[in-house]
Amino acid sequence: MRIERDFPLQPYNSFGINAKCSVFVEIEDILDYRLLIDKPKIFTPPYYILGGGNNSLFKSDFEGNIIKISNKGLKVLEDSPEFRIIEVGAGEDWNDLVNYCIQNHLYGIENLIDIPGNVGSAPIQNIGAYGAEVSTVIEKVHFFEVKTGKKGSFTNAECQFSYRNSIFKNDYRQQLIISSVIFRLAKNGQLNTSYGDINQTLNKLDRTPTLKDLAHAVSQIRASKLPDPKKIGNAGSFFKNPIVNQEKLNDLLKEHPNIIYYPINNKEFKLAAGWLIDQAGWKGKQIENAAVHSKQALVLINATGEASGEEIMQLANSIIEDIKRKYDVVLEPEVNIV
Numbered sequence: 046m047r048i049e050r051d052f053p054l055q056p057y058n059s060f061g062i063n064a065k066c067s068v069f070v071e072i073e074d075i076l077d078y079r080l081l082i083d084k085p086k087i088f089t090p091p092y093y094i095l096g097g098g099n100n101s102l103f104k105s106d107f108e109g110n111i112i113k114i115s116n117k118g119l120k121v122l123e124d125s126p127e128f129r130i131i132e133v134g135a136g137e138d139w140n141d142l143v144n145y146c147i148q149n150h151l152y153g154i155e156n157l158i159d160i161p162g163n164v165g166s167a168p169i170q171n172i173g174a175y176g177a178e179v180s181t182v183i184e185k186v187h188f189f190e191v192k193t194g195k196k197g198s199f200t201n202a203e204c205q206f207s208y209r210n211s212i213f214k215n216d217y218r219q220q221l222i223i224s225s226v227i228f229r230l231a232k233n234g235q236l237n238t239s240y241g242d243i244n245q246t247l248n249k250l251d252r253t254p255t256l257k258d259l260a261h262a263v264s265q266i267r268a269s270k271l272p273d274p275k276k277i278g279n280a281g282s283f284f285k286n287p288i289v290n291q292e293k294l295n296d297l298l299k300e301h302p303n304i305i306y307y308p309i310n311n312k313e314f315k316l317a318a319g320w321l322i323d324q325a326g327w328k329g330k331q332i333e334n335a336a337v338h339s340k341q342a343l344v345l346i347n348a349t350g351e352a353s354g355e356e357i358m359q360l361a362n363s364i365i366e367d368i369k370r371k372y373d374v375v376l377e378p379e380v381n382i383v
């Protein structure tokens with residue numbers, strides 16, 4: 046376990062915000078979780094649980110404890126001709142896990158390649174991309190309770206997964222430290238090529254696409270659209286796609302017949318937040334050191350590398366107000382504001 050004081054967080058957040066925390070504690074081993082019992086003061090608010098920092102925005106210096114989760118490990122729990130069940134440490138890199146699955150011909154998370162972050166963060170917002178969500182392969186989530194230091198676990202149903210959401214973001218926000226995740230991965234799965242440009246990219250191959258081909262196609266498409274946080278600070282989509290009912294959708298369609306939306310069920314529709322922001326004229330706009338990415342309006346960036354968390358928030362708030370004024374739709378950040 047590592048404990049540091051007055052610690053710089055710039056290398057630990059994908060926006061590259063130059064903020065500091067009072068205390069930085071890194072949990073490097075499963076045994077380090079005894080800290081919850083031995084040193085409960087570390088979890089006296091304010092504290093914040095941190096994975097890879099790819100979905101966290103530090104508004105300013107954090108006058109509290111950052112608990113960084115880095116415990117590793119991958120264990121095969123069951124291996125049958127149909128599936129493999131594995132337990133993966135929360136601090137493992139998500140993309141390393143995707144590559145492990147591709148190499149081992151395990152289906153289920155190939156569409157989620159190149160989502161930056163840790164395995165332990167994946168259930169929090171039920172990461173998703175290109176028609177897939179991690180909730181479809183999660184069997185169980187193991188955790189420690191911050192208040193008591195007790196171990197526990199939730200089954201898939203208990204996690205209450207929905208679009209970019211789970212019980213960990215709501216009732217148990219910052220109350221449970223996820224220590225490992227159990228995945229059930231299929232050995233004879235089917236490729237999910239239905240979303241976006243995947244089919245178009247795969248059609249260029251003159252053979253039946255493999256798991257590796259699909260992952261490569263998604264990787265290529267993502268790289269052409271999303272800025273690499275190692276080069277330009279960002280946290281992927283800053284806002285969630287708003288969900289509206291039929292009546293609201295009808296009102297919007299009257300005024301904006303080209304509005305982009307996707308039916309979720311026969312009562313609810315997901316609007317493309319990127320389309321709203323783009324149509325409102327924000328794409329590529331820079332205010333001080335923060336900007337809206339020029340290729341993807343849903344992504345806010347640290348344009349100069351010098352942006353403060355406050356500058357990113359000011360830009361986000363201006364967008365929220367403008368979208369409310371123009372469409373009467375409220376955008377909510379997908380990113381965790383700390």
Ligand SMILES: Cc1cc2nc3c(=O)[nH]c(=O)nc-3n(C[C@H](O)[C@H](O)[C@H](O)COP(=O)(O)OP(=O)(O)OC[C@H]3O[C@@H](n4cnc5c(N)ncnc54)[C@H](O)[C@@H]3O)c2cc1C
Binds near residue numbers: 101161165271
């Ligand atoms: C370029 C880019 C592209 C992206 N594309 C996508 C995408 O396609 N789809 C998508 O869903 N997301 C996407 N994201 C967002 C991000 O990658 C995911 O949310 C990812 O899961 C974040 O992981 P992290 O470890 O970096 O999270 P962090 O920012 O460290 O943490 C995220 C949340 O999880 C909590 N947390 C982290 N670890 C634990 C733990 N062990 N126990 C309890 N709580 C914990 C934190 O408190 C915080 O609330 C993208 C981000 C970037 C920068």
